[in-house]
Amino acid sequence: MSEEKEKSVGKALQEKLLTNRRSGLLRVEADELAKADSFCEGYMKFLDDAKTEREAVTAAIALAENNGFMPYEVGKAYSAGEKVYFNVRGKSLILCVFGKNSVESGVKILAAHIDSPRLDLKQHPLYESTEFALLKTHYYGGIRKYQWVTIPLALHGVIFKADGSCVTVNIGEDENDPVFCVTDLLPHLAQEQSKRTLAEGIKGEELNVMIGSRPFKDDDVSEKVKLNVMKILNEKYGVIEDDFVSAELEVVPAFKAKNVGLDCGLIGAYGQDDRVCAYPALEAILDCDNPEDTVITVLTDKEEIGSVGPTGLSSAYLRHFIESVADMAGVAPYTVIKNSKCLSADVTAAVDPTFSDVCESKNASYCGYGIAMSKYTGSRGKSGCNDASAEFVAYVRSVFEQDGVIWQTGELGRVDLGGGGTVAAYVGNMDMEVVDVGVPVLCMHSPFEITSKLDVYMAYKGFSAFIK
Numbered sequence: 001m002s003e004e005k006e007k008s009v010g011k012a013l014q015e016k017l018l019t020n021r022r023s024g025l026l027r028v029e030a031d032e033l034a035k036a037d038s039f040c041e042g043y044m045k046f047l048d049d050a051k052t053e054r055e056a057v058t059a060a061i062a063l064a065e066n067n068g069f070m071p072y073e074v075g076k077a078y079s080a081g082e083k084v085y086f087n088v089r090g091k092s093l094i095l096c097v098f099g100k101n102s103v104e105s106g107v108k109i110l111a112a113h114i115d116s117p118r119l120d121l122k123q124h125p126l127y128e129s130t131e132f133a134l135l136k137t138h139y140y141g142g143i144r145k146y147q148w149v150t151i152p153l154a155l156h157g158v159i160f161k162a163d164g165s166c167v168t169v170n171i172g173e174d175e176n177d178p179v180f181c182v183t184d185l186l187p188h189l190a191q192e193q194s195k196r197t198l199a200e201g202i203k204g205e206e207l208n209v210m211i212g213s214r215p216f217k218d219d220d221v222s223e224k225v226k227l228n229v230m231k232i233l234n235e236k237y238g239v240i241e242d243d244f245v246s247a248e249l250e251v252v253p254a255f256k257a258k259n260v261g262l263d264c265g266l267i268g269a270y271g272q273d274d275r276v277c278a279y280p281a282l283e284a285i286l287d288c289d290n291p292e293d294t295v296i297t298v299l300t301d302k303e304e305i306g307s308v309g310p311t312g313l314s315s316a317y318l319r320h321f322i323e324s325v326a327d328m329a330g331v332a333p334y335t336v337i338k339n340s341k342c343l344s345a346d347v348t349a350a351v352d353p354t355f356s357d358v359c360e361s362k363n364a365s366y367c368g369y370g371i372a373m374s375k376y377t378g379s380r381g382k383s384g385c386n387d388a389s390a391e392f393v394a395y396v397r398s399v400f401e402q403d404g405v406i407w408q409t410g411e412l413g414r415v416d417l418g419g420g421g422t423v424a425a426y427v428g429n430m431d432m433e434v435v436d437v438g439v440p441v442l443c444m445h446s447p448f449e450i451t452s453k454l455d456v457y458m459a460y461k462g463f464s465a466f467i468k
């Protein structure tokens with residue numbers, strides 16, 4: 001053993017006074033990394049099973065029921081330790097474990113979203129052009145359109161027929177399934193297109209999905225390829241063209257989650273915003289037994305388009321659930337709400353090694369540095385964001401530090417460059433303390449988003465520490 005060199009006064013002072021930002025990968029022991037790898041195996045399966053909000057609700061309910069959660073019954077009195085879930089129209093989900101303390105002291109909430117950017121089919125999607133059958137789309141959420149061409153795509157969703165019956169569609173995920181594709185020009189003929197700006201490189205009306213190429217042979221029919229596609233759909237699902245009007249069909253990348261890098265330290269997959277927070281928030285409550293306070297995980301729909309509608313978090317569904325719990329406990333709902341605490345679990349931008357100049361390095365989030373807390377998001381002067389109170393940031397910070405959670409803070413890129421929002425603003429509007437905490441992501445909103453396995457595991461560890 002070598003003799004420890006005595007620290008200089010300046011070195012000791014530096015260690016005492018100055019922030020030391022270091023990668024979590026240099027700070028954790030091998031067993032912690034092994035736990036992260038093992039946790040991420042479950043996460044990658046969830047990514048493959050749950051590419052849409054409806055599929056995420058179904059997958060989460062299956063996991064919840066395996067862990068002793070029962071459907072919530074309005075008007076029933078629950079005792080400490082009981083576990084329930086509340087299905088919000090098949091697209092959002094509330095999970096709750098009742099605590100030992102009265103809800104008068106508030107509940108603790110983890111809120112993540114389960115919708116992701118994608119291509120939605122229009123209401124009259126199917127058409128024929130130059131003897132191909134195609135589907136018109138209207139993109140959902142903020143996508144960079146040029147990233148969605150010439151990649152294998154799958155079709156997920158539901159079709160409600162006029163009689164009210166529903167068929168579930170999932171084509172492109174099984175090894176034997178066909179996939180779909182948006183075409184793009186060959187470089188040889190792209191001289192005009194190449195003069196467009198990147199934002200306009202592929203336009204919204206050019207995101208047309210190839211769905212068929214073989215005609216129904218009958219000279220009396222004009223659109224033979226379209227008819228043949230509709231015939232296949234009718235044989236498979238019993239639907240007619242009119243049924244597209246009452247369908248929600250989502251076009252998503254057809255590939256599965258993969259390890260990225262020779263060391264397998266990263267995960268590449270579609271829909272990590274925000275399943276990378278939704279899955280740890282789900283696992284944290286599934287593993288939460290006999291908490292002190294009543295705890296809730298909300299997996300919400302519609303974050304990517306502004307948290308709108310009855311299944312988005314600006315709707316009253318979460319408040320109604322808390323009111324229902326408060327009523328049974330004989331406590332005024334507003335008392336429960338104002339004493340509650342929430343982590344808005346959503347992703348943030350990770351510093352990209354090739355485009356690092358869009359971040360301000362001292363206040364950016366890095367892959368491998370752990371779960372990232374963002375006191376504020378917003379754009380151009382914090383506009384539209386929650387801006388968590390210093391008191392609450394101090395509280396969350398102490399919770400993380402007590403449990404050895406590796407965490408960092410960061411803003412979403414350089415001031416004045418852009419920005420973004422999360423559900424935090426809507427939770428804050430309820431009169432509740434809330435701060436954004438989530439996993440840094442590379443290539444956010446692309447078909448293949450990238451995260452660090454250590455950060456995914458630290459999200460689980462941080463959420464567990466918050467609700468335990």
Ligand code: MN
Pocket residue numbers: 113273274303346347
């Ligand atoms: Mn998000």
Ligand code: MN
Pocket residue numbers: 273304445
């Ligand atoms: Mn997003």
